Amino acid sequence: MSGPVPRAFVSRFHSKSKDSSEALATAAKLPEAEPVPPVTPRQRITVQDILDRRTKAGRLVAPTAAACDADMFKAPSVGKPKAKIWDHNHLSAEAIVREPCKLKAAARFLKTPGIISLGGGLPCPEYFPFSSISMKVPTPSDFHESAPTETVTINKYDASLGNTDAEYDLSIGLNYAQAHGSAQMMRFVTEHTELVHSPPYADWKTCLTVGSTGALEQTLRMLCDRDRNDAILTEEFSFSTALETAGPLGMKVVGIKMDEQGLLPESMDEILSSWNPAERGGSRKPHVLYTVPSGQNPTGATQSEQRRREVYAVAQKHDVFIVEDEPYYFLQMQDSGKPAPRNVDEFLDRLVPSLLSMDVDGRVLRMDSFSKCVVPGSRLGWITASAQVVERYIRHAEVANQGPSGFSQVILHKLLDETWGHEGYLKWLMNLSMEYTQRRDTLLAACEKFLPKEVASWSSPKAGMFFWVNLNHELHPHASTKGILDVEEEIFNSCIKRGALVARGSWFRAEQDKPPTGLFFRATFAAATPENMTEAIRRFGEAIKESYGL
Incomplete structure (x- = not known):
């Protein structure tokens, strides 16, 4: 960013915050990030590259509880630097002392030819009461709900008996597994990460998770200590469940000012540069940033590429570790009047580059999830970070959840890997972004029609599924006697009585x-139908007008 932030941007989030706008106007020049060459279509790993690599490697043989590593599925990292080592200043005491799970580690001996195992507590798959699972799924050519589907089936012994080309079956998927997840799904998410982000350092790895909420709890415990009076940085309005996760862990949360593009790097720099533990309740200078860069929950803000580079530069300056939570990354929307992408390469080229794709230090832990893009009930996602950080994460997972559900993994593998493949999944994501663009436009039209513009303002989200409305409290007829929270509660209750639910900003x-x-x-x-969305906004508008006497 060059120059001060336009006051109109700040005012959408700070209707009467004089101190904040003055601080932003006088902020020092931001540091420059280490240069990272942009990934051009010619440099990017392609779907064909991955198919060629798989052909060369041959059929993946990964039986029950098979240990694996992301390095097994990545392209050679020629010429890339190694990640920084995150010392005791970043890792918590809990994370440092964790040792490998002995029983999990013993599973590596199962691949010894001729071995007869009496060591592990793996139940016999003969006693699993599932001989097959069949499901109807859409084809990559047409994802409309009423379009023709194909039936795919997962049998108990498709892979383990070697009678088919299948690499995963129920006898493997429904048994105990390694905490990092199955080799089959690890391969898919590692290749997907390489396709989309191509991290610019050598020793990055992936690990499956039980969804991003569980991953965040483990990550915060891994990086922060109650005994060190750790504080974490995040947007001044942040995902409420993330705040509720951090609080009981004893972490003070510090909000960074925002504009239409999300968190302001100048505000982050000012907070860190002027940090005084005595004025912050004894909390030491934060060394962790939790951010949702795309379609931020709750504001819907999306950081531009330049904004992300500036945030990363401030993190480098103050040695801050970044937790990049990106459930809405692929719900980036089309600009009005711009044609839809013609193919998956064009779709990928239009995505705002991730913080992971800019990470030359290995200071980003990125959290991805299938929740918003496939099904939330799968409780399946993955993290990408440096080898050191992922190893510590796995040590925690071994004694916390032992890895994600086998049902979720084997079903999603059948859909995403065996049936759709990488190109089919990217086509699904491309279609999803267009669907959410139409939904956003429906809500925008309703707001234009029903919300009173004399007191309400908003901007069009560029990603995600959330829409943030700012009401000018100073224009409320009872502003001198009713505080912001009182007016908020009044409008919220009025909405409920009218049969509409919107979330309170507080x-x-x-x-x-x-x-x-x-x-x-x-x-x-x-989720709501276009008709119900429009009606809900009409009721919301009526509640606002009643409160403001309009």
Whole structure:
């Protein structure tokens, strides 16, 4: 960013915050990030590259509880630097002392030819009461719900008896496994990460998770210590469940000011540069940033490529580790009037580059999930980070959840890998982004029609599924006697009585102990029908007008 942030941007989030706007206007010049060459279509790993690599490697043989590693599935990292080592200043005491699970480690001996195992507690698959699972799924050519489907079946012994070309079956998927997840799904997410992000350092790895909420809890415990009075940085309005995760772990949450592109790097730099533990309740200078760069929950803000590079530069300057939570990354939407991407390469080229794709230090732990892109009930996702960080994460997973559900892994593998393949999955994501673009536009049209513009303002989200409305509290007829939270509660209850539910902005404040800086509501365009969305916004508008006497 060059120059001060436009006041109009700040005012959408700070209707009367004079101190914040003055601080931003006088912020020092941001540091420059280490140069990272952009990934051009010619440099990017392609789907064909992965298919060629698989052909050369041959059939994946990964039986029950097979140990694996992301390096088995990556392209050679020629000329790339190694990640920084994250010392005791970053890792918590809990993370440092964790030892490998002995029983999990013993599974590596199962691949010894001729071995008869009496060592592990793996149940006999003969006693699994599932001989097959069949499901109807759409084809990559047409994802409409009423379009023709194909039936795919997973049998108990497809892979383990070697009678078919299958690499995964129920006898493997439904048994105990390694905490990093199955080799079959590890291969898929590693290749997918390489296709989309191509991390610019050599020793990055992946690990399957039980979804990003569980991954965040493990990550915060791995990086932060109650005994060190650790604090974490995040957007001033942040995912409420993330805040509820950090609080009981004893971490103070510090909110960074925002504009239409999300967190302001100047604000982050100012907070860190002026940090005084005595003024912050004894909390030491934060060394962890939790951020949702695309379609941020709750504001819907999306950081541009330049904004992400500036955030990364501030993290380098202050040695901050970044937790990049990106459940909405592929729900980036099309600009009005711009034609849909013609193919998956064009779709990938249009995505804003991730923080992971800029990470020359290995200071980013990226959390991905199938929840928003396939099904939330799968509780399946993955992290990408440096080898050191992923190894520590796996040590925790071994004694916490032992890895994600076998049902989820074997079903998603059948769909994403065996049936769709990487190109089919990217086509699904491309279609999903277009569907959410239409939903967003429906909600925008309803807001234009029904919300009173004299007191309400909003901007069009560029990604995700959330819509952030700012109401000018100063224009409320009872502003002198009714505080922001009182007016918020009045409008919220009025909406409920009218049969519409919108989320209160105060639920998402990072620093709940500070007075609110504005009056906000969050709406989602994820699930309701276009007709119901429009009607809900009409009812929301009526509640606002009643409260404001319009």
